[in-house]
Amino acid sequence: MHLKLSLQDYISIKIHQTDLSLTSLIKSKLEPFNLAPEQNLIMMLLWEKDGLTQNQLGEILNKDKTNVARMASNLEGKGFIKRISSKSDRRSLELHLTSCGKELGKRVIPITEEFNDMVCKGISEEELLTLEKILSKINMNVQESSK
Template structure:
């Protein structure tokens, strides 16, 4: 089998291009693609713990803590200590973080549309399903 036929190589190559493209999309808003992922999760549900955010964004706990510190310094989020567990911090958007959604969502949706151009809705659904099966196959190896 040739190198460019391995699924892992194809996924890695695509991931690099997608990350570069999406980073260009979010750069005018002075955030990283990883911070964008956190914002998207918080736009859906605020008050998550740092551990829950790490799980939902597929980041390790150390990286998410650093990222949240930066986002807090920039006024996008604030963290609140859980009254039942002083070791646990819950993350909430600030008004600035909430307002960023209206600015950032349209170019994000446009970027998504460009990445799936030429695919039918069924192909996109099948592609997600296929990638999720591969993920499940390798996540605990």
Template sequence: MHAAFEDYIGIHLRNAHLTIANCIKHQLLPYQLAPEQNLIMLLLWKQDGWNQNEIAEKLNKDKTNIARMLLNLEQKGFVRRVVQSEDRRYFNVYVTENGKKLEEQVIPIIEEANRQFCKDIDEQELKEFLRILSKIRTNASTAIMKKKVCDGYEK
């Protein structure tokens, strides 16, 4: 007999992620910023000048999708892409003045949302949750590498 639907950790993680992403999506609508684009902007607001490959690796996203999102962010005037002098195939991404103004509007919204998501969870519980989540991520990565769970998966 296999586990009940509710017993699969992936179901709980997926549902939590979708609920959070949906909440963020609605809050960012007035700013023309999708949740995935927001992740890129959060990285750039923290440290300007990432290249496309670094962003893709940091967010664990496909380079093609990152390229498309960066183009969209550039068209909206939030970032600018600068070709690297040593290799013209690559570029670094920088926040524009409009992107900095966006930061002033979006960061308080994201921080308040994060507070709401963690409401009624004390600091120790949150630390424990993040520790366990890290273990789950490590175990999943190990399973992929060993192909125990995701047979045929190639990264």
């Protein structure tokens, strides 16, 4: 059987390789703070807007409830957040930064901004917008094919 495309021609492989190298690098930068890359995504959202619910975080990050609950539990165990029952909906848990979690942000946010600058070095704003559009289209294609 003859393949039309070589392994290196598949865009999904290129995206996967890029994801692996990005994840590996940010993981090494976050390690001294006892923070995994996925946990950092939750923390970044909370540093932006404290008190989001686990459900809101799941929707924003496109993660299932079990994953978000596990990450929240880990972050709570590390003393970075507290989970509190929502006053408006008792079934919902809000995630609130502890003083330790707020302090962590002062140290981690500059690192993530520096990481983003390094990753985007030499890429114009127009190219970044094009990349965002292309990635959105790929995501939509994947979602449509899984229906």
